[in-house]
Amino acid sequence: MLRVAVDIVLFGYAEQQLQLLLIRRKYAPIAWALPGGFVLDEEDLDTAVARELQEEAGVADVYLEQLYTFGAVARDPRRRVISVAYYGLVKPEKFTLSATTDSAEAKWFRFDNLPELAFDHADIIGVAHQRLRAKVTYQPVGFELLPDKFLFSDLQRLYETLLGRELDRRNFRKKILSFSIVEETGDKQQNVAHRAGSLFRFNKERYAEMVQSGFYFEL
């Protein structure tokens, strides 16, 4: 009998690297996998996603978007499962991961160093990564990934990581400032063996506008 599941690709950014949340499955196949699980008969897809993320990793209150639905007959060799995949961006430091119902463990992995994955989860992650890279060029991304206060160079490194190429410091600063989505907090970096950088924050109102209206970022 055909069943429907959700799977969640949750990206984080820490140690200047893109990170991905995975869980260790308790039941066969015992392997690392995306958090997710079956959709209940009387539950919306969004609800199922939130519930599974809570149950399997102890993560709540995350903004997720639907990614794609994976429905190949053989994607789960045991029985037919159609999976609706979601993806989202978070600041890993905001969450304390906890293993619970169906997972032995939940853990952040560096995106460039993922373990073997169950089912077709590697494919799902590939699609999510592609989507994230596309999103970066037409919507501001960062608010969800960076801490409240950050250096301009942090933001630039994030973009460089996501886009996979280097950006010119002056042009990057000009472009971002021209959108008025970040503003100086007035604070500076402390105890560094070089000139202290200014700490910035996102302007939430402006940021929300930009997310809505689109953006066209190409550096």
Added chain:
Amino acid sequence: MLRVAVDIVLFGYAEQQLQLLLIRRKYAPIAWALPGGFVLDEEDLDTAVARELQEEAGVADVYLEQLYTFGAVARDPRRRVISVAYYGLVKPEKFTLSATTDSAEAKWFRFDNLPELAFDHADIIGVAHQRLRAKVTYQPVGFELLPDKFLFSDLQRLYETLLGRELDRRNFRKKILSFSIVEETGDKQQNVAHRAGSLFRFNKERYAEMVQSGFYFEL
């Protein structure tokens, strides 16, 4: 019990208007609806889409992309159905519609004059239309919608229809020609009460490259 369906939003372009394919349902609720139906237990999503399009409208060999998965509990009031929606673009004159298994009738409607629709199909169409409009700005669209030979003004009218605003004739021509995706056939329009326009065709190879690499069209 939870079931999975596919629904197909098929756009056409005829009489200088955007068109949409709908079917008249044979069973309750008797109403106009998107072609689509349940996914069989041993059938990929793509296969289900192709089968339903053939069964309900007699349409085959169409390129479709997955749009979004609609999973609200109450979207079908009778039982839980999660629907994976697809959308595509075709030239209506290439198909002869036929009613078959589950549909009393299949018919093209002008997009700006759609009937009442079953279930949440109006929502699905809304999402598809939004997606189509977005696609137009970053990928060439037209090959799928226009006949083999067409006037430059046909192409412009198509874009104007899709984007919902007027475009400058000279700038439009310059831009499109700069991509080398269309070329002159050498033929001209016949029997018109004004200067005959040149007929163009798409350069398929170049077009395929453009679809791949992206495009950024903004007039």
Added chain:
DNA sequence: ACAAAAGTGTTACTTATACACCCATGA
């Protein structure tokens, strides 16, 4: 004094926009 990252402007080039007149044809 040196190492390390922060901060800052200008110029050249490319791309987008705005705009108006003549041409060919059939009725």
Added chain:
DNA sequence: TCATGGGTGTATAAGTAACACTTTTGT
């Protein structure tokens, strides 16, 4: 000859891309 849509170029504005030196701070 008139009505209709086809065809064409240029000037200006805006945006993007390339590029290097000085500042601050801790060791």
